[in-house]
Amino acid sequence: MRRSIPALATTAVLALALAACSSSDSPSDATSDSPAADAAEGTLTMWVDDTRIDSMRPVVEAFSEESGVEVELVQKATGDIGPDFVTQVPTGEGPDIIVSAHDGLGEWVNNGVVAxxxxxxxxxxxxxxxVQAMAYDGQTYGVPISIENIALVRNNALLADTPATTFDELVEQAKGAGTDFSVLIQQGEESDPYHLYPLQTSxxxxxxxxxxxxxxxxxxxxGGEAGHAYAAYLAKLGADRTLDLSVDGDKAKQAFLDGQAPYIxxxxxxxxxxxxxxxxxxVLPVPSAGGQPAxxxxxxxxxxxxxxSENPVLANEFVVNYLTTEEAQDALYEAGGRLPALTASADKVDDAVLQGFNEAGATGAPMPAIPAMSSVWSFWGATEAQIVGGQAADPAGAWDAMVQNIQDAIDG
Known part of the structure; x- marks a missing residue:
């Protein structure tokens, strides 16, 4: 089913967009045809990376057919979209719209390049x-189109469906499978705070x-008592080899493929x-280790x-009024296979694996997009590695030192 922009609303939107544009050479140029006809010739430029340009193409084509507004897709490398957005927008050479992960939002707001x-x-x-991921300092800055998160994946051939209510119960169940590993959580020399975060938040x-x-x-x-309790738990998981710094992402994936663990x-x-x-x-939610939601x-x-943007009203019509529709979010999923951010579209996904990730992430926490996050990762990972590896004689003290180091870096 196609969504159509009502004719009167379209004319009004396009008329406003025309008034906002400064490309006309004279008043007669602006009024020679109807407002809708003139504005329909306008173009929005959108930067998209190579993994999303094909899934975005049918959506912008449908919008253009309904509104008469052309959306030009420009393919950019994933790592270039955010930095180029910051440098080019102030010069007037940037795009009207970008598609990107939300974790650059704080930088874009601080540089005044996002509306x-x-x-x-x-x-x-x-x-x-x-929605929380699109928010910064009390304002909303983007329309979410897809979400992704980690979850617990079970090899059903190794372990029957015996749901655990706690992470400790899960580990004990997994040991019953008689495999080399119980629950694989990738680590590496610097640990992996991202993959451990469900346990920390619990x-x-x-x-x-x-x-x-x-x-x-x-x-x-x-920090505080909650942080101390988590640090003690990390030490326990390291001591009983549930966590192993020698098992990085590639080794964890291969071990699960080889049937060496019932869970990852x-x-x-x-x-x-x-x-x-x-x-x-x-695919299942990660059980709580500390009593609160993981x-x-x-x-x-x-x-x-x-x-x-030279056409802010048209950009708003496409981003806020079109990409928020079930039609658009359905089309993005059908073309790209990413879990839609719109609940009604996500509920229609019949892929059991994606549904499992959706349920596991339903109460998740958006990755912080604030500049202070850049001060966290190195201290966080190094400290967790010390605790998991048994080098921290006092896990709570090591955790306190980490918190202070992060705070000093933020303040500095």
């Missing part, structure tokens, strides 16, 4: 974590505090390999409007 939007009641139609020790709208403040929240904590980027190998898998980080892909 705030008003989702209004539309926000209620999206997963909470997806102790009530999120990395930063969040405001009422879900946006992050730069106030650290991972991983994301949808690995499950296709498991399915291609003929494995019967289920919240994985949620990564959200969003669509953002340039603060210097």
């Amino acid at each position: 705030p939007i008003e989702l209004g009641d539309k926000a209620d139609a999206f997963a909470d974590s997806a 102790f009530g020790a999120p990395v930063f505090e969040q405001s009422a709208d879900g946006s992050y403040t730069d106030t650290l929240a991972l 904590v991983t994301g949808p980027w690995n499950t296709s390999a498991f399915q291609e190998a003929g494995m019967d898998i289920s 919240q994985p980080f949620v990564g959200v892909q969003g669509v953002f409007i340039s603060a210097k």
